[in-house]
Amino acid sequence: MDLKNKVALTAGGTGGIGMASAIQMSKMGASVILLARNEAKLKDTLSKLDSSNGQSHSYLVADFSNEDSLNVVCEEIKNKKIDILLNNTGGPAGGPIIDADPAAFLNTFNQHLIANHKLTQAVIPNMKSQPYGRIINIISTSVKAPLNGLGVSNTIRGAVANWAKTMANELGQFNITVNNVLPGATNTGRLNEIFEAKSSKTGQSISDIKLGFENQVPMGRIAEPEEVAHAVAFLASPKASYINGINLPVDGGRTPCL
Numbered sequence: 001m002d003l004k005n006k007v008a009l010t011a012g013g014t015g016g017i018g019m020a021s022a023i024q025m026s027k028m029g030a031s032v033i034l035l036a037r038n039e040a041k042l043k044d045t046l047s048k049l050d051s052s053n054g055q056s057h058s059y060l061v062a063d064f065s066n067e068d069s070l071n072v073v074c075e076e077i078k079n080k081k082i083d084i085l086l087n088n089t090g091g092p093a094g095g096p097i098i099d100a101d102p103a104a105f106l107n108t109f110n111q112h113l114i115a116n117h118k119l120t121q122a123v124i125p126n127m128k129s130q131p132y133g134r135i136i137n138i139i140s141t142s143v144k145a146p147l148n149g150l151g152v153s154n155t156i157r158g159a160v161a162n163w164a165k166t167m168a169n170e171l172g173q174f175n176i177t178v179n180n181v182l183p184g185a186t187n188t189g190r191l192n193e194i195f196e197a198k199s200s201k202t203g204q205s206i207s208d209i210k211l212g213f214e215n216q217v218p219m220g221r222i223a224e225p226e227e228v229a230h231a232v233a234f235l236a237s238p239k240a241s242y243i244n245g246i247n248l249p250v251d252g253g254r255t256p257c258l
Contacts, residue, residue: 001237003029003233004030004053006084007030007080007081007084008032009035009077009086010033010086010088011035011036011088013036013042014041017229019225020225021232024226024230024233025084026055027050028237031055031057032055033082035059035073036061037063039061042061043059045059064089065107081126083130084136085120085134086136086137086232086236087137089138091140091153093152095150097152097154098151104152105152105156109156109159112159113159116137120135124176127174134176134179134235134240135164135171137181138180139180139181140157142154143157143158143247177243179240179244179245180246181235181250182247182251182255183223183228184217184249184250184251184252185223186222195210217253227250231250
């Protein structure tokens, strides 16, 4: 589980699962490059990373909803040695799929699948030359069983999962693995937004909504971001050398299928 001398590019690294993963990989010795749109939050997260192994951490600013911004970052990382890429982007607004604006599908597709694809294309040449690479995508358990009220997210997450499996088939020969981590309900800002939106629509208290989520999980609780981060860190390590093209739920057993 040693990541010394490895460089991990962590998208969405300023909060929730992204930040927890960045911190965990830094504790394992990796140098971390944080990628997000808010520079103040990037600087704050940078100060939380472990540097006890002499690592050099840094950050890049990009807004995935802005194609030019993403393209600039992709050009920059083409010249960097990056061993691990964590693709991680916040989910779209919830709601029934029948009510979704078609533009919401296109925007989410661009911010998730297209952004993942561009970042992956940028890091692959250096990974091939090593040869070593770990590409990990934070998606959702909805790729196994769609979640009610998350129509746009369910649709695009499924597309990302199939993109990742195809990529895994093509890149395995270069000792580059591509895997998906599927978090269940996790104590993040994103989940709190879902609670608040549901509360405003239904009149239920947030505490009752949270209890309803917990009751759906065999373990009887919501995950902490660090618990998902440990799965990410394992897949990023040399110990996961023969794990490729999988969907790994980290959901306390909530998903009703294997």
